[in-house]
Each structure stands twice: as C-alpha cells, then as structure tokens.
Amino acid sequence: MDAGLYGLFLLSSAALILVPGPAQALVLARTLEGGTRAGIWTAVGLNLGTLVHATLAGLGLSALLARSELAFALLKGAGAAYLLWMGLALWRSRPAHSTAAGPAAPQATALRLLLQGLLNGLLNPKVALFFLAFLPPFLDALRGPLWLQCLLLGGTLALLDTLYESALAALVGRARPPWQRLQRGGNRVAGLVLIGLGLRLAVQQR
Template sequence: MLTFAAASLVLIMIPGPDQALITRNALAGGRRAGLLTMVGGMLGLSVHVGAAVLGISALLLASATAFAVLKVVGAAYLVWMGIATLRGARHTMKEDAQGDGAGDQEAHGGRHLRHGFLSNALNPKVALFFVTFLPQFLPTHGVLPKALLLSLVFAVIYVLWFSTYVFTVDRLGTWLRRPRVRARIEQVTGLLLIGFAARLAFQSP
C-alpha cells in the first residue's frame, strides 16, 4: 500500500493537463475555481477507475479505432483549451486585477467542473494508466475490493495534492494575478496544453 501511495503521488505531481487547467482557473477565478476544477478532474478519473475495474478500459485499449477516436477528441479538447487560454492572455493586461475573482467563481462554477472532468474523462492515457499501473498492486484473489481500495487511496492523494497546490496558488494570488505576470502564466499554460495535446495525439495504446 505504501509503495502504491508513493508511486501515485509521484505520478500525480508530474505536470500535465490537470495542473495546467487548475493553475489557469485558480488564477482567473480564485480558490473556488481551482478547487472546482480539481473536483471535476477527480470525477473524470472516477470514470476511468470504474471502467478499469469493470474491464471496459482494457476492451477500449484493445480496439485501435476506439482508442484513436477518444485520443483525437481528447487532443482536440486540449488544443481548444490551449487556444482559449492564449487568447485570454491577450486580454489579461487590460483587466482590473481586483475585479477578476469572485464574479467569475460564481458565474462559471459549472464550467470549471466541466474543464476538469473533460480533461481526464477524454484522456485515454488515464485509462492506460489504470489498466497498466493498478493491476501491479492487485492480488490474485479478491481483486475487486482491493482495486476499489487502491482507487480510493489514489483519489485521496489526488485531492490532497491539488488542494495544497490550489491554496498555494491562491496564497500567492496577489502577485500571480498582476496583469503582466498572469498574462505570462496564461501564455505558458496555453502552450503547455497544446503541447500535451500533441503528445496525446501520438500516444499509442
């Protein structure tokens, strides 16, 4: 269990679409936006956890066509998010830093959830992770209870890590939300999202 927890923490800490989207939304909408994006990401992970436990992900990965379709849709979504972030960076310099937070949190809570959910639910690499990584820690008997327990451990680590990350971003928010700083972060985030999309597009099952 400790080995699984340590490996999960390392994998969660590796920069990816989750971190890019959470950073983007936390800067634009504050702590609540970042946490909602994290919850959406957790819900997206739960789709793959359930599918992996039931064996659906293994069937998906065995079908080249199904994998390709999911990969293209996921990559297209990340490209769209990347472009939207780059376009947002152009407007950031004109925004009032103090009028940027609470209204966006209230108006777009559902959007932040959707960002996090789709980022993971449409990512076949997440399915690949749970199909290839999880079985290494499962016994030959009593697989379902242990798989659910390990999935819960992964979820807890995910929430703890990104909650800490969101609170850190929010604590540094006064400096990070300065128009020039935030614009640079949005530009880097947009390019990272497009880069993740390119890497996903060339991912093999």
C-alpha cells in the first residue's frame, strides 16, 4: 500500500478509537466484573470480530447489510438480545467471594471471555456498515486484491483498538480492589452497562 495513504489511515483510526463507544463500555464492564484479565480477553474477542467484518467488507458481503433492511434488523436483534441476556445474567450473579447461601459465580475462562467478545463484535451490524463506508477511500485496485487490502487495514485497526482497550482494562483493573468490597453492586452496575448497550443497539437506526 501507499505509505502516505496508510499513514493517513493510522491517524484516522487512532482518532476513531479514542472516541468512547460501546466496545470500550463492554471492556470496562468486564474489567469491573472480573479484573484486568477479563477486560483484555474481551478486547481481543471484540477485535477478532472487527477483523471478520473487515474481511467480509473486502469480499463484498457487508454490502448486503447496506441494501437489506431485513438482514440489518435480524443481525441487530440478535446482537441486542445477546447483550441483554449477558447483562441480566451479570445482574443476577453472586460475587465471587459471597458468603451468602448458594454457590459463588465461577470466574469466566479466557476462552469464554474471548468468545463472548467475538460474538458481541460479530453481532453488531454497525461495524459492518462502518467498514463499508470507512475503508473504500484507503483502497487502491491497482495495488493488489481489495480483500487483502481490507484485511490489512482491518487488522491494523483491530490491533490498535486491542492495545488501547487493554490499556484501559489495566488502568481500571488496578482500581478494582476497593471495588471488590462492593462487588455485588459492581456486578449490577456492569450488568446495567450491558443492558444499556443492548437497548441502545435495539433502537439504533441504519
């Protein structure tokens, strides 16, 4: 790719990443729930979804969402339902060190956190439409296969976003010990964040 064009893409991506959004909110919610490790694995999963969307954009499949109201509505509904389900489950969960009757909520494994992040990334139709609108100005048909250029640009954005969200998780994770004393309330706050994200996605327009 042209070095100047790639540099412009890096600057544009950095500016976009710094804008607070649902992905950062999800990473912070997971960090408050399970610590730095949980936030980082969630960030990795989210950006694997980003990479998939970039690849689909390069293959032209994301254009389907731009043309089809039904496809957009179905994907949006699935994503909203998944976020609401996770938020309600977190709201009802017991703290890991609870002394109340009944078993404590188990700590999520890295694979589970990654898959949850991946599903959240994949089930967000806004990401697909974003790539359809954002990538074309940085593509050049004379410089090789467009799908490969999309994969490179999407991978760059995913890497930058993973690094940024992991840094956020590390900062918030250091502040968790005081939070753990109020962990039940923390779980409920994190659950409300996920429920809010689900409702936000449910009412989003194209």
